Amino acid sequence: MAQFIRSLTGEEKLDILTESARYDVCLATCNGRTGGGSGRMRDPSSPLNRWIYPTALPGGGMVHMLKVLMSNVCVNNCSYCFFGAKRNCGRRTGFRPEELAALFMGFYRAGEVNGLFLSSGIKGSSDETMADMIKTARLLRDRYHFNGYIHLKILPGIQEDQVREAILLANRISLNLEAPSRAHLEKIAPDKAFGRDLLKRMDWTGELIRRGEGRTASQTTQFVVGPSGESDLDILRTVDWVYRERYIFRSYFSAYQNPDDPLRQGGTDKDSLLREHRLYQCDFLMRAYGFRFPDLVFDDENRIPLQTDPKTAWALLHPDFYPVDINRSSEEDLMRVPGIGPLSASRIVEWRRENPFRYEEDLKKTGCVLSRTKGYIEFSGRKSSSEQPPLFEAEPPRGWRGGQTPLEEEKIGTTYEYPAQKGKTVNYLFKGKNTIPTWCR
Ligand code: SF4
Structure with missing residues (x-):
């Protein structure tokens, strides 16, 4: 069992908790898949550069981000995660809010960072851990008058007033669904309730952002791709739904990495990485190209064709369009x-x-x-x-189908849009607002 260590200096904790952040799939934009950490900035041998990442923001632009965990202790046991309570993930520790805020401000004043991305394992309870994360952000805003970028992770099951406070403090919020439905989540994260702990909180957050009741500009989510046996259709259907109904700005996809890989090199095979890439392409088609979920092409096992990019796959099924x-x-x-x-x-x-x-x-x-x-x-x-086009000369591969028909329960209704995408309207029929579809429950 991993050991909790109290007597560490701030820098030693940073070493552990930023290193931990590389393997925390809760940190959506942190790319620590390879041993070298492809998101790393500058010379990785420099102690400072081990902790700071250049990070693309969801709405564009870059910040030099300190990505760190409040704590790498966790009471939960998500099967895809390196920090599950039953895993031996090495040294475990945590910051006090005052300690982390002061360390961050030291880097900020030295011009080394201009943003904080704060997530955490669940130490004790979600509420207690979130209270520490909020306190850290509050100290930065009120005591140190830091006006820069803060991204806070919303922990599963936290209180509504904590969601409200996070919205007042953070520029961005993320709440990771990890799986596309309750049944899928149960397989990989038995301690989290899909509807109550995640969708409900996502609803509160989205509503507060939509009403402009804080400084948070957007909310993102993430899916771990592979471990729950979900299909691409399962994931993209839920992505489409949270864009419509939960005020989500964008989704991230993280190919499953085996947390038991002793070298922590990822255990991610080429096909999984390609699948992750194709999911990003499909997501981009829906958010930026005016494609609708029913436009996406799947094979007869509800997978996105891996060897053809999704737009070309659509073109192949619609030669009359050209x-x-x-x-x-x-x-x-x-x-x-x-x-x-x-x-x-x-x-x-x-x-x-x-x-x-x-x-x-x-x-x-x-x-x-x-x-x-x-x-x-x-x-x-x-x-x-x-x-x-070369593909038009051949028949589409057997089993491909486009124009996925929305499920019956979504068919009645009117045009909808992705409200957090501001201005992008998607033509699609759906039923009542805010009902969680049966496939998602
Ligand atoms: S809640 Fe699950 S995913 Fe998050 S740190 Fe704990 S074990 Fe990992």
Whole structure:
């Protein structure tokens, strides 16, 4: 059993608890998959640089983030986690709020960090641990007048007033579902109740953010991919639902790493990493490209095709949609072309007003990937190339299906949007608001 150590200096604790943070899947944007830690900044031999990560923010931009756990003690036993109570994860320790706030401010004043990402194992109870995390953030804001970036993890099952306080203090909040439904979560995290401990808290948080009752701009979530035997369809259906109903800004996906791997090198095989990558692509199609969940392509075992990117898979099932006319089609239709993203589509629409595009090469300056658009586009009725996209010459692989029909219970209703995406409307039919669908319960 791992040993709890009290008599450590602040720096020794940082070494343990930032190192721990690399393996904590609760830290959604912390990429510690490889031994080298691909998110690390600068020279990893420098003690300071062992604790600080350059981190992409959900809405864009970067901060140099101190990613740390309040404590790596945990009473829970999630099967995918290195810190489960029954695991021997090495040395266990924890910060006092005053200690962590003072350490952070030392780095901040030295210009080494400009953000804090704070998560924790559950020491004693969720409420007690969250109280320490909130106190740390409160000290930073009130005692030290730190006005920079704080990301707080919402622990499962905390009190409503703690959620409210976290919203007042943090710029971002994350609450990780880890699995797409109650049944899946039960298999990997038996101590957490999907509806009561997670979805309910996510609802409170989302509502407070939506009403602008604090400084938190957005809420994110994460799924561990693989350990509960969930399908890609299971995950993406829940992702779509939390975007509609729980004011989630974006989702992260973390391919399962075997926590019993003694070298902690991840135990993540190539296919799992590719699956994680494809889930990110599907998620991006739904959030930024106007794709709907029913547009996503799955095989007959509800998996995303691994060897074809999701947009090309959709194109393969809809050859009649092409060619798309660069000078006449809507921005939404342009984004259905492989090789054209949201930025290049909006540039095309803006620039063609003055100067219609004539040749494929003209598109280069818009950022299109020309090697991928070939055969999918035309210019004012004139085909860009006599070539067909190579995939169109073949039948789609057996079992692929697109246009997933929403479940009956979601069918009645009207157009919906992803409210936290602000302005992106998705056309889709659904039933009453705020009911947890049966597949998710
Ligand atoms: S609650 Fe689960 S995932 Fe989070 S630290 Fe504890 S064992 Fe790990």
